[in-house]
Amino acid sequence: MPRDQIESDAFVGREQYDPISVQDKWLPIWDELAPFRSGNADDPRPKKYVLDMFPYPSGDLHMGHAEAYALGDVIARYWVQQGFNVMHPIGWDAFGLPAENAAIRRNSDPGSWTYENIATQRASMRRYGCSFDWDRTLNTCDPEYYKWNQWLFLKMFERGLAYRKDSFVNWCPTDQTVLANEQVVDGKCERCDSIVTKKKLTQWYLRITDYADRLLDDMEQLVGAWPDKVLTMQRNWIGRSTGAEVAFEIEGRAEPVTVYTTRPDTLFGATFFVVAADSDLAAELAAGTSAEAEFMAYAESVSRVTEMDRLDAGRAKTGVFLQRFAINPVNGERIPIYASDYVLADYGTGAIMAVPAHDQRDLDFARTFDLPIRVVVQGESDPIETGIATADEGPHVNSGPLDGLGKTEAIEKMIELLAAQGRGHATVNYRLRDWLISRQRYWGTPIPIIHCPTCGEVPVPEDQLPVLLPDASGLDLKPKGSSPLGAATEWVEVACPKCGADARRDPDTMDTFVDSSWYFLRFVSPRRDDVAFDVEAVREWLPVDQYVGGVTHAILHLLYARFFTKVLHDLGLVDFDEPFRRLLNQGMVVMNGSAMSKSRGNLVRLSDELATSGVDAIRLTMVFAGPPEDDVDWADVSPTGAKKFLARAWRLAGEVATEPGIDPTAGNLELRRATHRALHDASTAVAAFRFNVAVARLMELVNATRRAIDTGCGPADPAVREATEAVAIMLSLVAPFTAEEMWERLGRVAPVALAGWPTVDPALLVEESVTCVVQVAGKVRHRLEVSPDIDEASLREMALAAEPVQRSLAGRAIASVVVRPPRLVNIVPASE
RNA sequence: GCCGGGUUGGCGGAAUGGUAUACGCGGAUGGCUCAAACCCAUCUGUCUGAAAGGACAUGCGGGUUCGACUCCCGCACCCGGCACCA
Numbered sequence: 038m039p040r041d042q043i044e045s046d047a048f049v050g051r052e053q054y055d056p057i058s059v060q061d062k063w064l065p066i067w068d069e070l071a072p073f074r075s076g077n078a079d080d081p082r083p084k085k086y087v088l089d090m091f092p093y094p095s096g097d098l099h100m101g102h103a104e105a106y107a108l109g110d111v112i113a114r115y116w117v118q119q120g121f122n123v124m125h126p127i128g129w130d131a132f133g134l135p136a137e138n139a140a141i142r143r144n145s146d147p148g149s150w151t152y153e154n155i156a157t158q159r160a161s162m163r164r165y166g167c168s169f170d171w172d173r174t175l176n177t178c179d180p181e182y183y184k185w186n187q188w189l190f191l192k193m194f195e196r197g198l199a200y201r202k203d204s205f206v207n208w209c210p211t212d213q214t215v216l217a218n219e220q221v222v223d224g225k226c227e228r229c230d231s232i233v234t235k236k237k238l239t240q241w242y243l244r245i246t247d248y249a250d251r252l253l254d255d256m257e258q259l260v261g262a263w264p265d266k267v268l269t270m271q272r273n274w275i276g277r278s279t280g281a282e283v284a285f286e287i288e289g290r291a292e293p294v295t296v297y298t299t300r301p302d303t304l305f306g307a308t309f310f311v312v313a314a315d316s317d318l319a320a321e322l323a324a325g326t327s328a329e330a331e332f333m334a335y336a337e338s339v340s341r342v343t344e345m346d347r348l349d350a351g352r353a354k355t356g357v358f359l360q361r362f363a364i365n366p367v368n369g370e371r372i373p374i375y376a377s378d379y380v381l382a383d384y385g386t387g388a389i390m391a392v393p394a395h396d397q398r399d400l401d402f403a404r405t406f407d408l409p410i411r412v413v414v415q416g417e418s419d420p421i422e423t424g425i426a427t428a429d430e431g432p433h434v435n436s437g438p439l440d441g442l443g444k445t446e447a448i449e450k451m452i453e454l455l456a457a458q459g460r461g462h463a464t465v466n467y468r469l470r471d472w473l474i475s476r477q478r479y480w481g482t483p484i485p486i487i488h489c490p491t492c493g494e495v496p497v498p499e500d501q502l503p504v505l506l507p508d509a510s511g512l513d514l515k516p517k518g519s520s521p522l523g524a525a526t527e528w529v530e531v532a533c534p535k536c537g538a539d540a541r542r543d544p545d546t547m548d549t550f551v552d553s554s555w556y557f558l559r560f561v562s563p564r565r566d567d568v569a570f571d572v573e574a575v576r577e578w579l580p581v582d583q584y585v586g587g588v589t590h591a592i593l594h595l596l597y598a599r600f601f602t603k604v605l606h607d608l609g610l611v612d613f614d615e616p617f618r619r620l621l622n623q624g625m626v627v628m629n630g631s632a633m634s635k636s637r638g639n640l641v642r643l644s645d646e647l648a649t650s651g652v653d654a655i656r657l658t659m660v661f662a663g664p665p666e667d668d669v670d671w672a673d674v675s676p677t678g679a680k681k682f683l684a685r686a687w688r689l690a691g692e693v694a695t696e697p698g699i700d701p702t703a704g705n706l707e708l709r710r711a712t713h714r715a716l717h718d719a720s721t722a723v724a725a726f727r728f729n730v731a732v733a734r735l736m737e738l739v740n741a742t743r744r745a746i747d748t749g750c751g752p753a754d755p756a757v758r759e760a761t762e763a764v765a766i767m768l769s770l771v772a773p774f775t776a777e778e779m780w781e782r783l784g785r786v787a788p789v790a791l792a793g794w795p796t797v798d799p800a801l802l803v804e805e806s807v808t809c810v811v812q813v814a815g816k817v818r819h820r821l822e823v824s825p826d827i828d829e830a831s832l833r834e835m836a837l838a839a840e841p842v843q844r845s846l847a848g849r850a851i852a853s854v855v856v857r858p859p860r861l862v863n864i865v866p867a868s869e
Numbered sequence: 870g871c872c873g874g875g876u877u878g879g880c881g882g883a884a885u886g887g888u889a890u891a892c893g894c895g896g897a898u899g900g901c902u903c904a905a906a907c908c909c910a911u912c913u914g915u916c917u918g919a920a921a922g923g924a925c926a927u928g929c930g931g932g933u934u935c936g937a938c939u940c941c942c943g944c945a946c947c948c949g950g951c952a953c954c955a
Contacts, residue, residue, distance in 0.1 A: 053907085266949070269873045273951040280955080298955060311955090352953085377953095384954045391955085397870090398953050468954055591950085661893070663882055673881050675894050682893085685908095730883070733892035740892095747909080810888045815936045817888060855935045861887050865935050 054684035056651025059778045063787075064163065067777075072788040073117070073168045075124040082122035086578045087113040088557055088617075090586030090594070091128045094154035095135050098161045100626040100633065100643050100671070101587070106167050107656040107771070108623050108665050108728065109585040113168045114770045115723045118794040124578055125168050126560040128175035129155050132183070132549045134212060134228065137480045137514050146509035147480040151178055166652055166773045168790070175563045177552035178480070182559065184503030185569035186551050187485040189601070191496050192608055194486070198244045199474075201494065204383065205315060206473060208236040213516030214477045215240060217548060218470050219274075219593045224343060232343050240475040241484060241545070245600050249275055249467045252599055255615055263620040264666065267591040274592050276468025281452050283390065283461040285310065285363040287322070288371070294318065294363065297385030297466055300395065301455065302447035305436040306413035307390040308403070310363040310374045311356070313382035314339045319359070322374060326360040332376055339378045354379055354402040365390075366460045367437070367451075377402065385466055397426040411435060414444070472597065474548040479506070479514050479521040481546030489533035489540040498534050504542070520544040553594055554601040557581055557616060575611055584617040587625070588666075595620075621726055624668035626659075633671075641671050653772035654680040660771050661732045683775045686739050686768060689761045690779035694752040697784040704756025705749065706805070711741040712760045713801035719767050720794065728771075735767045758783070759795075766792050811836045812863040818845045829856045836862040 075084075089109040092102060113125040129151075136147035143150065155176060162169060175182055193199040207216040211231040215238065220227045245252075253275050256268050280299035287294055296310075312319045314336050323332035335357045346352070356377030363372050372390075379398055380389050393403035393410045400420055403410055410420060413436045416427030431443040438454065439447045455461030475484065483504045485497040497504055507528035512521045523529060523544035533540040555569070561578050562571035586594075595617075602616040625632060628639035646655050657679040662669040701709065715738035722731035742760040746752045762783055769776035769789045780789035804825055809832065811819040819841040823832060833856045836842060842864065849866040856862050 264874095266873060270950050273872070276951075276954065278954075296955080300955080354953090379953045379955095381954060389955050396955065398955075401953090466954075468951085588949085661881090667881095670881080673894080675881090678894060681907095688908095727883095729881090730892080733883075736892055743909090808888070812887085812936075815887095820888075853935065855887090857887065861936090863887080863935050 054680075054687050054775075056653055056680065056683065056774065057648075059774045060164070060166075060652055063774055063777050066787060067166075068163075070788050071171070072790045073113075073123070073125060073170050074172060075122055075170045076172055077122075080122045082120055084578055085116045085121040085123045085583075086581045087116065087123055087125045087583045088560075088581045088585070089125075089127065090584070090590060091130050091553070091556065092158060093130045093133060093135070094151055094158055096154055097157050098165070098643055100641055100646070103165065103643050103646075103655055104626050104659040104669060105585060105587065105623050106162065106165060107659040108621065109583075110166070110168050110656070110773075111660060111723065111728050111770045112583050112585070112621075114773070114790060115720075115794075117168070117790055118766060118769070118792065119720075120793065123168075124173070124560065125170055126173040126175075126563075127162065127167070127169040128173075128556060128560070128563075129158070129177065130549065130553050130556075131155065131176045131178035132481045132546075132552055134478060134480070137478060140480075140509065141514050147514070148178065148509070151480075152176075164647075164652065166656070168773075173560050173563050175556065175559055177549070177556065180503045180505055181564075181566060182556075183482040183552070185555075185559070186482040186547060187497070187502050187504060188499065188569060189555065190482075190547070190551070191485055191499065191502075193243060193604060194494075194496055196604075196608075198247065198604060199241060200244065201239055201241050203237065203239045205235045206238050206240055207233045208238075210234055211516070212478075213518045215473060215475060217473045217550070217593075219472075219596075224346075234343055235340065240473050241486075241543075242471040242473050243600075245472045245597075246467060246469055248600050248603050249277065249469050250465075251603055251614070252469075252596065253277055255599075255603075258615050259620075262618060264588075264622050267588065267595065267620065267622065270591045271596055274469060274596065277465055278467075279463070279465050281448075281455065281461050282386070282464045283366065283455060285366060285390065287374070288362045288364070290322075293460075294388050295386045296388050296390045297464070298390060300392065300448070301451040301461065302433065302436075302439060302442075302444060303392040303395050303413050304365065304367050304390065304451060305433075305439065306392040306394050306411045307365055307372060308370075308393060308409045308411055309372050309391045309399075311377050311380045311389050311391050311399075311402070312359075312374065313380040313387040314356070314376045314378045316382040316387040318387060319376040322359050322361050323357075323376065328357060328360045332357045332359060335376065342378065354398070354405045356402065356406065358406070366455070366458070373408070375402070375406070383470060384468070393426070394420045395426050395428060400424065400426040413439075472548075472600075474551060475545040476548055477518065477520040477544075478516075478546055479509060479512065481549060482551065483522065484543040484545050484547060486543040487531055487533060487540045488543060489536060489538060491538060492533055492535040492540075495533055495535050495540070501534075520546065522546070550593060550597050554597040555605070557584075557598070558605075558611070570610075572610060579611065580613050580615060581617045583619050583621065585621045585623065588622040591622070621665060623665050626669045626671060628670065629672045630670060646676060650676040650680050651683075651774070653683055653775045657683065657732065657771050660728045663729055665726055665728060682736060682739070683768075683772055685743070686764055687775055687779055687782075689739065689742050689746070689757075689764060690782040692746055692752045693758045693761050693783060695755055695758045697758075699755045699758055701755045701759035704759060705745060705754045706756075708741060708745045708750065708754070708756040708760050710801050710804065711738055712756070712763050713797050716763055716767070716795055717797045717802060720797075723770065731767070732771065735764065738767075739764055762792075763795055765789055766794060807859050809836075809859055810861055811839060811842055812861070813842060813845045814866060815863060816845075818842055823859050825859050827859045829858050832856055832858050832862060836864065 113123050116123045131151050136151045139150045140147040190199055207221050209216050209226040209231050211229045221233050224233055226233055278299050281301040282295045282297055284293040284295050323329045356375045359374045359376055361374045363374055365372055391399040393399040394412045395414055413433055414429055415432055415434050416429035420426050432441045433439040433447050452463050485504045487495045489495050507525040514521050529542050558570040558575055561574035565571055598616055603614050605611045606614045628641055633640045654676050658674050658676045662674045715734045718734045719731040765776045765779040776789045777787055806822050807825050809821045809823045810817050819839045821835055833854055852865045852867040854864050
């Protein structure tokens with residue numbers, strides 16, 4: 038290589054890598070090539086489905102989107118390089134409150150705001166180089182989509198899975214609408230942080246509790262494929278407990294009252310009885326007694342207590358003695374009945390037997406009201422003295438036939454005894470409640486039910502779907518506690534489909550979580566207007582091979598989507614019962630340890646970062662920052678470093694001095710080994726979501742190639758081309774623009790995305806020589822360069838002969854020598 | 870309280886029971902340059918030592934093992950979930 042050639046290469050090395058012009062260059066070409074189109078029916082490649090949780094179109098993309106889509110893209114692009122036909126669709130979760138609030142503010146309609154934002158996000162995603170299949174977009178606010186929400190609702194209605202009931206519901210006073218249990222966080226509205234109150238309303242529910250066992254048990258399939266954290270959260274949320282129902286006779290009442298308990302073995306210790314203050318039963322028991330007035334006042338005060346206050350752990354127990362008595366079925370004791378708000382009306386049967394010695398809440402209540410406390414399970418301490426309820430395993434005392442038994446046997450025995458008398462049986466209970474889906478807002482899917490004075494709840498006939506939202510103009514969208522749709526007279530007033538009489542449409546809209554509970558199915562056939570989804574295409578593409586999204590949806594969305602899938606399975610529309618085979622929860626992008634927000638003043642604008650560093654550098658920064666599930670602290674990472682690395686990789690492509698297609702087998706062996714090692718390690722790492730490690734291996738290869746060009750085999754060695762092409766292909770998962778530009782500079786034809794992952798030659802994964810460490814008593818004292826296939830005996834001999842080894846043995850006798858060719862020898866000296 | 874996850878250099882983080890600290894950020898020194906930037910090279914856990922080397926280090930304390938960041942037992946702290954759910 039002549040001196041001036043090297044200098045001119047060095048000059049090329051110093052030309053500026055300009056990521057922005059590279060982006061502008063490739064975007065229109067990619068539009069043309071559409072490498073990620075997945076809908077070709079003749080495509081022979083095996084299929085994979087990669088799905089990013091679709092965004093809510095609240096404005097332009099932000100740093101969080103940038104991270105999530107960078108990670109999803111690595112997986113999608115990796116599988117494309119591995120020869121799969123990858124469906125990687127995107128859509129918009131486009132119904133919801135922010136659009137309505139924006140419309141009120143701007144005095145326009147929610148639709149125009151929403152569609153403007155969708156257009157903005159779509160353009161940003163394209164510029165971000167997302168490998169989406171643009172033929173498969175969907176918006177949940179399109180009638181073509183929400184028609185199928187209505188259809189699914191009617192299918193559930195037919196099966197009794199959608200029903201109306203009257204009960205106390207969570208009410209957000211700011212948004213002026215009801216909330217599902219899942220949307221109440223720490224007693225506050227998860228959306229606006231207002232303190233949630235209770236309101237008695239008739240609302241639509243989906244019977245998710247019918248599926249509680251399956252939602253719980255089917256998680257077995259997901260162990261190892263979903264983060265443990267998410268599985269745990271779902272298990273906690275479902276909250277299955279096993280126990281027994283026990284019937285108590287009530288003096289002066291014909292029917293007994295059943296209670297639920299997880300500790301039927303403590304029945305002999307039940308010294309009083311409590312019913313939920315807000316239950317119908319409490320009102321009935323109080324009626325006509327001398328306690329009625331006191332109870333009414335108490336019940337009234339309870340209804341004013343917010344969820345927030347109710348959850349306060351240190352709150353003193355309150356209640357009213359109802360002047361009534363229950364009979365303990367095992368010993369015939371008369372025990373007083375109280376009403377209190379520490380018993381929940383909607384869990385179990387809304388009534389409990391109180392065992393103060395062994396339940397802290399009951400003990401607190403007993404001490405407040407001076408009620409008797411009877412120990413029936415021998416414990417370490419005495420609850421009467423300590424005020425701390427005990428929960429020991431036994432043995433039982435003061436419990437007749439249970440005396441001497443441990444907890445498990447005692448529970449069994451008690452259930453037997455109760456069953457023999459027909460007064461009880463084993464049962465299970467769940468923390469999970471049915472899913473309240475009615476919302477008193479405009480921008481959502483109308484509930485396709487017509488209320489007729491004579492026929493009741495009448496489903497809108499299927500051929501009349503969709504029930505379109507009426508035009509928002511002329512409607513008052515301001516929150517006022519009842520649905521804005523109720524005021525759309527012409528829309529609301531319809532003839533009953535059954536009898537033709539004057540009737541009214543249900544004025545509420547559906548919770549937007551309904552929309553996202555099945556959108557992953559719609560992507561297989563987003564333009565079909567005759568079915569919700571093509572059943573045959575679903576069979577081919579689903580379940581989703583890889584789902585990617587934030588842990589914020591660990592309970593809500595994922596539980597609902599699993600529920601819908603099981604319902605669809607029972608309807609015979611899908612043949613699987615879990616929708617997402619693998620789940621990756623990416624962390625958040627934070628700044629200086631806390632979530633970015635305008636008010637905190639630590640907001641980093643994605644558009645600024647893209648302008649200074651370029652798309653690829655931002656994507657690389659996100660991917661390389663650490664394990665994907667960890668938060669990325671923008672203060673800890675270096676987009677500048679990422680940009681430098683990309684320039685370094687790009688420069689290699691300009692220096693390769695051989696033609697495309699040259700046979701690499703004659704090339705420099707050391708560099709070839711590095712190339713194949715990097716390809717192998719990077720695929721393993723990507724498959725295990727260890728993207729940061731894959732990038733590290735790629736950086737090593739770039740470093741090795743740099744060295745080979747500068748001080749090794751030189752740019753004309755075929756191995757340099759092989760290495761640089763491998764760099765471009767690996768880089769295409771993370772930094773598609775730079776990779777494409779490199780590919781072109783290498784004389785190859787775009788798109789690099791379809792280049793295919795190079796085949797790894799296993800022979801090149803074997804090193805020429807390896808470093809063997811020699812330990813004395815477990816401490817490294819010497820290193821030997823040996824052949825990888827060295828035999829045990831000669832390795833042992835070499836190790837023992839080495840001077841530093843002898844020195845540290847210092848004449849001590851050798852007790853044993855552990856030889857693990859070719860990497861390690863450990864010499865264990867005899868102890869003194 | 871119950872359940873899950875974590876604790877490795879100045880920082881982000883690597884490590885099938887076998888070379889702890891890969892890769893990068895930051896830092897130092899040198900080269901290139903009139904100079905700076907860019908780029909390139911070398912060094913960079915702590916202590917000790919002129920050096921060779923040695924000692925100590927993966928939250929703390931034990932254990933198993935020839936060998937432990939990795940497995941087991943106990944503890945501390947941090948993060949997340951559930952929690953008046955009987």
